[in-house]
Amino acid sequence: MNAPAPALGCTNTPVLKERGQREVFCGLTGIIWLHRKMQDAFFLVVGSRTCAHLLQSAAGVMIFAEPRFGTAILEEKDLAGLADAQTELDREVDRLLSRRPDIRQLFLVGSCPSEVIKLDLHRAAERMSVKHAPHVRVLNYSGSGIETTFTQGEDACLASMVPTLGATAEKELLLVGALPDVVEDQAMALLAALGITKVRCLPARRSADALAIGPNTVFALLQPFLGDTHAALTRRGARHIPAPFPFGAEGTTLWLQAIATEFGVDPDLFAKVTAAPRARAEKAVAAATQTLSGKSIFFFPDSQLEIPLARFLTRECGMTAIEVGTPFLHRDLLGPDLALLAHGPTISEGQDVDKQLTRARAARADLTVCGLGLANPLEAEGMATKWAIELVFTPVHFYEQAGDLAALFARPLRRRALLAPLAPDMEAAE
Amino acid sequence: MKLTLWTYEGPPHVGAMRVATAMKGLHYVLHAPQGDTYADLLFTMIERRDHRPPVTYTTFQARDLGGDTATLFKTACQDAVDRFAPEAIIVGASCTAELIQDNPAGLAGSMNLGLPVIPLDLPSYQRKEGFGTDETFLQIVRHLAQPCVRTEQITANLIGPTALGFRHRDDITELTRLLAEMGIGVNVVAPMGARPSDIARLGAAHFNVLMYPEHAESAARWLETNFKQPYTKTVPIGVGATRDFLTEVSKITGLAPKTDTTRLRLPWWTRSVDSTYLTGKRVFIFGDGTHVAAAARIAREEMGFEVAGLGCFNREMARPIRTLAKDYGVEALISDDYLEVEATIAALQPEMILGTQMERHIGKRLGIPCAVISAPVHVQDFPARYSPQMGWEGANVIFDTWVHPLVMGLEEHLLHMFRDDFEFHDDAGASHHGGAHKPREAAAEAVPAAAEEAGSMPDEPASLDQAVPVVQPSGEIVWLSDAEAELKKIPFFVRGKARRNTETYAQTKGVTAISVETLYEAKAHYAR
Numbered sequence: 001m002n003a004p005a006p007a008l009g010c011t012n013t014p015v016l017k018e019r020g021q022r023e024v025f026c027g028l029t030g031i032i033w034l035h036r037k038m039q040d041a042f043f044l045v046v047g048s049r050t051c052a053h054l055l056q057s058a059a060g061v062m063i064f065a066e067p068r069f070g071t072a073i074l075e076e077k078d079l080a081g082l083a084d085a086q087t088e089l090d091r092e093v094d095r096l097l098s099r100r101p102d103i104r105q106l107f108l109v110g111s112c113p114s115e116v117i118k119l120d121l122h123r124a125a126e127r128m129s130v131k132h133a134p135h136v137r138v139l140n141y142s143g144s145g146i147e148t149t150f151t152q153g154e155d156a157c158l159a160s161m162v163p164t165l166g167a168t169a170e171k172e173l174l175l176v177g178a179l180p181d182v183v184e185d186q187a188m189a190l191l192a193a194l195g196i197t198k199v200r201c202l203p204a205r206r207s208a209d210a211l212a213i214g215p216n217t218v219f220a221l222l223q224p225f226l227g228d229t230h231a232a233l234t235r236r237g238a239r240h241i242p243a244p245f246p247f248g249a250e251g252t253t254l255w256l257q258a259i260a261t262e263f264g265v266d267p268d269l270f271a272k273v274t275a276a277p278r279a280r281a282e283k284a285v286a287a288a289t290q291t292l293s294g295k296s297i298f299f300f301p302d303s304q305l306e307i308p309l310a311r312f313l314t315r316e317c318g319m320t321a322i323e324v325g326t327p328f329l330h331r332d333l334l335g336p337d338l339a340l341l342a343h344g345p346t347i348s349e350g351q352d353v354d355k356q357l358t359r360a361r362a363a364r365a366d367l368t369v370c371g372l373g374l375a376n377p378l379e380a381e382g383m384a385t386k387w388a389i390e391l392v393f394t395p396v397h398f399y400e401q402a403g404d405l406a407a408l409f410a411r412p413l414r415r416r417a418l419l420a421p422l423a424p425d426m427e428a429a430e
Numbered sequence: 431m432k433l434t435l436w437t438y439e440g441p442p443h444v445g446a447m448r449v450a451t452a453m454k455g456l457h458y459v460l461h462a463p464q465g466d467t468y469a470d471l472l473f474t475m476i477e478r479r480d481h482r483p484p485v486t487y488t489t490f491q492a493r494d495l496g497g498d499t500a501t502l503f504k505t506a507c508q509d510a511v512d513r514f515a516p517e518a519i520i521v522g523a524s525c526t527a528e529l530i531q532d533n534p535a536g537l538a539g540s541m542n543l544g545l546p547v548i549p550l551d552l553p554s555y556q557r558k559e560g561f562g563t564d565e566t567f568l569q570i571v572r573h574l575a576q577p578c579v580r581t582e583q584i585t586a587n588l589i590g591p592t593a594l595g596f597r598h599r600d601d602i603t604e605l606t607r608l609l610a611e612m613g614i615g616v617n618v619v620a621p622m623g624a625r626p627s628d629i630a631r632l633g634a635a636h637f638n639v640l641m642y643p644e645h646a647e648s649a650a651r652w653l654e655t656n657f658k659q660p661y662t663k664t665v666p667i668g669v670g671a672t673r674d675f676l677t678e679v680s681k682i683t684g685l686a687p688k689t690d691t692t693r694l695r696l697p698w699w700t701r702s703v704d705s706t707y708l709t710g711k712r713v714f715i716f717g718d719g720t721h722v723a724a725a726a727r728i729a730r731e732e733m734g735f736e737v738a739g740l741g742c743f744n745r746e747m748a749r750p751i752r753t754l755a756k757d758y759g760v761e762a763l764i765s766d767d768y769l770e771v772e773a774t775i776a777a778l779q780p781e782m783i784l785g786t787q788m789e790r791h792i793g794k795r796l797g798i799p800c801a802v803i804s805a806p807v808h809v810q811d812f813p814a815r816y817s818p819q820m821g822w823e824g825a826n827v828i829f830d831t832w833v834h835p836l837v838m839g840l841e842e843h844l845l846h847m848f849r850d851d852f853e854f855h856d857d858a859g860a861s862h863h864g865g866a867h868k869p870r871e872a873a874a875e876a877v878p879a880a881a882e883e884a885g886s887m888p889d890e891p892a893s894l895d896q897a898v899p900v901v902q903p904s905g906e907i908v909w910l911s912d913a914e915a916e917l918k919k920i921p922f923f924v925r926g927k928a929r930r931n932t933e934t935y936a937q938t939k940g941v942t943a944i945s946v947e948t949l950y951e952a953k954a955h956y957a958r
Binding site: 019020021022023024025026027028029044046048049050052053054056057058067069070071072073074075076078079085088089091092095096112113115116117144145146147149354371372373374375376377379380 | 431432433434435436437439440441443444463464465466467468469470471472474475478479480481482486487488489490491492494495506509513524525526529530553554555556558
């Protein structure tokens, strides 16, 4: 069974709030996974060359197939007159939709420049929805860096979809958050085995998979960064099932348990359904725990997954957290995880990267979780690092991925041990 | 407004970052929103740099916009100077900050920071990365270079190499060696590795070697005008160009063009009989203007290829590249539209692409081998080994790099002869490239019969490596089924060319239905 909750968790730990230079992506980055998840959607960023360059660089590799995202790059003449920019946008969208008749949902994604010049994408989306109905639905949200950090882009995207969902009075479960299909299928199978079959997912894989919500809808979040979506669903009368996030054997069990309780699932059935996958998860995690146990960890803020992951690594892998940084601390959603995370680490919100680097260097944790801009420089200083972005681009939720999740953290440590004979020559070459 | 899927160049402030990151003791204070820090990973990941780029981002958010973003800039500026103690700073705005018009130059200038403050004016909505590198380096030189006495020994500055450049690191080594053989020393290399104090003594050199015109031509012109330093116009990539370069240096310095070519292997490698199969290979060349011009000359004069088409993504080089294309009897493609480049390559059906990281993807999609000759580049284009493009060793490297993607000489013959062998068939690709062995499936053997019945080719399983259909009817011309079947018997690495030649031939002869006869008539017509 689960280890007991710590006598003193991090629920009331004072938070170190910082602001300054942030070494994080903006919300546009979410398009990289969202466009693969929603197979009939196209994401059109209305922005600058920087936005296009970010999307290309953040993905790390280009996608061989023509991507279902692009950037309408603002030019000098668009900045001169706004009416002109709306007309230009209409023209680009018409051209895009005629070339890609498979597109059923179009997201106009706001960026820093479009927000600063106050280009009204909401009005544009409404106008285009009328024009291209019923074939294409046009929505808008902002992924701008002045408003969103990395995973907040997905939150903004999903929140923009909530008002368009149909209404229902049925008691249904809605799972919220974009997961790889294979992981989503695993969750559905577990819920089905528990006898919960009226389950839908936001986002749906295709727009035709109509979603509806209402006062009898209950929803569970799959990701900790969905604060705005949570608020939008609540406004539509749906009710949130609070739970720790489904990372690791314990997290997955507690997440399922919260839903099972809501639906009155028989405890024996719950134990029967979860026993085998849970044992598999614990076994797989144990393999990585050999490497991780007793090691310390320091999280730079990145994806908002940091607190649930710190909970998983400290409770299931025997690690000690020194600092857990998050771009934004959403207490309403993270309450159950904070309560399970033993008192001790500094919890920080926001970032002043140079100050945080000073703390990280002083702490010299056995493993430092950080973004791609910091990882190699810290490695060159002799610190082991884990790129945070992999945690978002890799299937890590639920029982069957618990071992993979632990292994992501163990691999940099195992690699360093393997390469130890090279240590004197490991100075980075420039 | 212009729809873009992939870009060849980033915004101009990324160009400024390339210059700042290449240098030491210089810091860039960039007025920019949260998220623009993504650019750091270009350097730390793609180039595997072990230090953060020397850039401080002001990181303003929406809630700051109504308030005082100017103070935010000044605080960031002061913090950066205090923390990093640079010798000089460059200040500027990214695309979003340009819109809020805080005037970073004026703000930093008014702060009495006690060090040179170099303002950058990089119009984000008009210009791109290449402009950013050139303009930034020019401003650094204008602000920091001091008149000084020439060195006693004849010396040169090597100017143009930046961070994230294509093989810049190794080109510096190769050029230093070439100059040393003539008895010429290197005064300063810049921007790569230079400190602001080194920029101050640029004037001590007798001339400048302009390594990459796209990054340093403006600075070279400024130094010529103000310090009377001539600069070299030839970019020494390839054997011929390297010889011309040495001649040019000789004219500038009066020194004999002494050089040691014992390490130069390209001429023999390309003349040795194994290379006969390279004769007349049709190549498409695309990249930045400098590397394209160099590659075109090497392709024609040193490898014996036929240049089927060429172009560049940087408009600054449009004019020289158009002129060059005329010399090669082709039309230049000046475009930064990835889809347009792809369409051009698909239409030309070259046997090889010499391009950028982007064309590598196009080649993969179209099933055409590709060697990278120019930025934009990816992590695999920063090899651990010494791998220059310039000078004699550069020529050797280029020979190897360009030949590697192709099917090797004898293998090419064997594929012609035994293309139906179930293990050694042409769909398996070049044997030295690894990849899973793909035995020809039994079903594939049934294709000819099925094709006869159906009157056209059955659909091939669409895989990424094989996205090009065997026959793509273009215009009015139809392929008769027996001709289609015959075309399929031609090995993959020449099939595209055969199809295109046959269709062109049919068009000129007014033939609308291509038969086996037409195919072989076209083959005879294009025989060489």
